Amino acid sequence: MSILQSLLFYFVGPIIGLLIFVMIVYMIFSWLLAFNVINLRNAAAAQIYDIVRRIVEPILSPLRNIIPPLGGLDMAFLVGILGLYWLKWTVSTGGPIWNLLG
Numbered sequence: 001m002s003i004l005q006s007l008l009f010y011f012v013g014p015i016i017g018l019l020i021f022v023m024i025v026y027m028i029f030s031w032l033l034a035f036n037v038i039n040l041r042n043a044a045a046a047q048i049y050d051i052v053r054r055i056v057e058p059i060l061s062p063l064r065n066i067i068p069p070l071g072g073l074d075m076a077f078l079v080g081i082l083g084l085y086w087l088k089w090t091v092s093t094g095g096p097i098w099n100l101l102g
Helices: 003-034 043-066 075-093 097-101
Strands: none
Touching: 003 043, 003 075, 043 075
16 A cells, blocks of 8 residues: 555545535435424524535535436435545545556
């Protein structure tokens, strides 16, 4: 294992895992807001939602431009999470990306 592979494995892998967790939190927040379980008038909930939204929206907004919602369901979440899982698998197991790096 080269130094570049070690750096990717130990630093990028956990960051991708954290992004997956934040995307799941954002999805749960959106459901709770849609069903009026929580309200954004609560300052703590609004602040947490804003932080999570600022992290996730740069990932999801390009996907939403390509993938339309199907029956009111936002498929960008599914594609985004599957893409991040694929990227994490590629980094951790030395998948197809190692061929590009040499």
